[in-house]
Amino acid sequence: MATALKGLRLTARSCAGASLSSKCSARPIGRRRVFSTTPTRWKTTIDPEAEAAVISKAEQALGVDLRAAHAEIDSSAKDIQDYLDAELDFGPPGPEFLPAKKKLKETFLNMGDPEPFEDGGFAEDMEDDLSSLAHGELEQHREWRHYARLAAWEMPLLSKLAKPFEPPTADMPLxxxxxxxxxxxxxxxxxxxxxxxxxxxxxxxxxxxxxxxxxxxxxxxxxxxxxxxxxxxxxxxxxxxxxxxxxxxxxxxxxRDPTDTFEDVPLDTRHHHFKRKLRFPKEWEMTEDRRQELVKHRQQAVMKDQKRETAGQLVDGIKQIEMAWAKPVAREAIPEMAMAGKGLKGRGPTGKRVGVRR
CATH class of the missing domain: 3.30.160.20 (Double Stranded RNA Binding Domain)
Structure with a gap:
């Protein structure tokens, strides 16, 4: 049975590897031997009795009916060949197999005559891809995940390489x-x-x-x-x-060159602008004596205000405002408005022409 299955596999390989011209041609010349361990030979006439004797000896030695196995292999090979011919020799698809045209929704933006790209008829395999903006978002998400993996798995390992801080010594002034x-x-x-x-x-x-x-x-x-x-x-x-x-x-x-020490050359600092640092005067610092002095001065000011209020010398601002509002307002005569003349001459308030000089 193993020999029969092996023959079936070799036959299937030969059928799959056959050229399209040989499969589609109306008059096949002969099947090309794709896989074989023996050279091609011309068919010779064999004695039927001798062939039957050889087959009977092989069946007795293998315990398999070779004629039945060969018939099964031929039928399987024919089925495989028919299947491949049906798959490879198909013509153009009919209208029932074509994808339906996608009709765009009519909105204010696409009113009027349709554009060439609005005709539809796009195949399904051309519409399943993402846009360039979506691909950019995915790439950014991949980059975030990459750095997240680094932070989670590789950055903790850097603690093994950490060294204690050592302040610079006098030998490292730079x-x-x-x-x-x-x-x-x-x-x-x-x-x-x-x-x-x-x-x-x-x-x-x-x-x-x-x-x-x-x-x-x-x-x-x-x-x-x-x-x-x-x-x-x-x-x-x-x-x-x-x-x-x-x-x-x-x-x-x-x-370190001792030939010229530049002692006669003054240090030039004109390139630097010195910033004046303002300091708080010491006299303004709040001390305990200064605080007691301010409290005493405030108490004296309060006592003076009380004495003035008792003597009636303290001016009450609210009372002064009320008195000012209570006084009647004297109405003054409004002077008569006169229109100025145009040019050098014009008419005055009395109607006479007057000369105007500029």
Whole structure:
């Protein structure tokens, strides 16, 4: 039975691998042997008696009826061939198989003649995709989930690499500042800023520190005694940091040069604008003596007001307003309005022409 199933499988393979022209042609020439372990040979005449003897010996050895197995294989192969021909040799679909045209809802925006894209007739497989805006939302959601997974599974592992904070020592007077945009490319990301104080630089005398301040020029802040330099000439932060480090080494080398100490050159601070710091006067500070003095002064003012009220010298503002409203208002004569003439001459209030000079 295994041999019969194997033959059925080989026959199915040969039927599936046959060319479309051979399947669709009206006069098939002959089936092409797709899978075979023996070369193609011409059919020779065989003695029926010898063939029957060979078949009987094979049936006795295998215990299988070969003729029945071959008939079953031929019928299965025919069924498979008919199925493949029916699937591959179909013509254009009829109108009953075409998708129905989608009619758009008539609104104020699509009134009038329909546009070419409003005819409908779109296949179902062309309308099942999302819009570009929806794809953008999905991509953003995927990015959020990616960072959520990082925060949940990978960021806790960074605690193993944590190191205790150690404040900078005297051997590290330079302070570098970097700028990052969390993986986004930005032109300002390569910039490196360096800050240090000339007083913290080791192995320098007071004269050499003064010379260093004079060499720094406008980068020196005399109010805070600090230096600030930056570099963004190169493409990477490491290159800019290396350039600033070499520049500091050059300045220190020049400051230690004993040939010229710049003692006759004054320190130029015109580039810096000193900010005046306003301080609260000490005389205005509230002390206990000052508080008692203010309380005593207020009590004396209250006693003076009481004496004036008793003597009738204290002016009552409400009473003064009522008295002013009670007085009758004297009506004054309103002067007669006169129309000014046009041009150099015009008529006055009496009707006479008067000359008007400008």
């Amino acid at each position: 302070r570098f500042r970097y700028t990052t945009y969390m993986g986004e490319h930005h032109p300002a990301e390569k910039k490196v800023v360096l800050e240090f104080s000339p007083a913290d630089m080791p192995n320098l005398t007071s004269i050499q520190r003064d010379k260093l301040r004079k060499l720094l020029g406008p980068r020196y802040n005399p109010e805070a005694d600090t230096v600030r330099m930056s570099c963004e000439m190169f493409e990477t932060q490491a290159q800019n940091k290396r350039y600033l480090g070499d520049l500091v080494d050059t300045l220190l080398h020049e400051a």
